[in-house]
Amino acid sequence: MEKIGLFPLGIVMFPEAVIPLHIYEERYKLLIKNCWEQKKPFGISLIDSSKIYNIGCVCEVIDIFKISEDGKMDIIVKGLWRYQLNSFTDGEQPYYIGNVTQLNDIEEKTDEALLIECLTKFNEIVDNLHDVRIEAIDIMKLKSNIPSYIIASKAGLSVNQKQEILEKRNENERLNLILIHLKRVLPMVKEAEIISKIIRNDGYYFPGMKD
Numbered sequence: 001m002e003k004i005g006l007f008p009l010g011i012v013m014f015p016e017a018v019i020p021l022h023i024y025e026e027r028y029k030l031l032i033k034n035c036w037e038q039k040k041p042f043g044i045s046l047i048d049s050s051k052i053y054n055i056g057c058v059c060e061v062i063d064i065f066k067i068s069e070d071g072k073m074d075i076i077v078k079g080l081w082r083y084q085l086n087s088f089t090d091g092e093q094p095y096y097i098g099n100v101t102q103l104n105d106i107e108e109k110t111d112e113a114l115l116i117e118c119l120t121k122f123n124e125i126v127d128n129l130h131d132v133r134i135e136a137i138d139i140m141k142l143k144s145n146i147p148s149y150i151i152a153s154k155a156g157l158s159v160n161q162k163q164e165i166l167e168k169r170n171e172n173e174r175l176n177l178i179l180i181h182l183k184r185v186l187p188m189v190k191e192a193e194i195i196s197k198i199i200r201n202d203g204y205y206f207p208g209m210k211d
Contacts, residue, residue, distance in 0.1 A: 004040070004058065005031045006088055006096040008047035012162035013057040014149035015079045023073040027094035032073060036061050043083060043098055046163050054085045055103060055167045079149075082166060105146075106169045114175045115139070115147060121182035122151055128189045148174035157181060 045056035066074040083100035123136040
């Protein structure tokens, strides 16, 4: 069991994900300052309607690129590993201190066909999004042992869907959930793009019409 500072947020952080955060509350400015100076990690747990979820992600601060005169910070954090939040205390610091245990996957070989299908659907969606800049994912350049987190972070999932994926302890289960989502989204994306093309072309659309 390990003790870490907790940062409850309305987001889900995945291992290996890198995101920017704007820190403005006094207690979390202190948390980030302590973690940066002492080279310690902290935990991001989803908070929703005052509920703090038990499964979160340990993170490290990899850069503080702006500090305002009032102490507000713009930082970059990276997800490291998932944890089970066993308990937390209030009063030891201005922020919560959590007692966490690392949450590992139940080992199982990744279903390559399932992964390829997920990436194919994801890239098909990307190809149909002409008004939004999202990069396709090249399976040959994937270096992660947990590609589900990479896809999930870009797939337009809701916060609750992301939390469900974070809590799964099997890569194939995560990929299957993502695939179900992508199959549902793809027809909607295609329909929305057709409507967008009709609008851009003054109400006329013919199959194969170029922008």
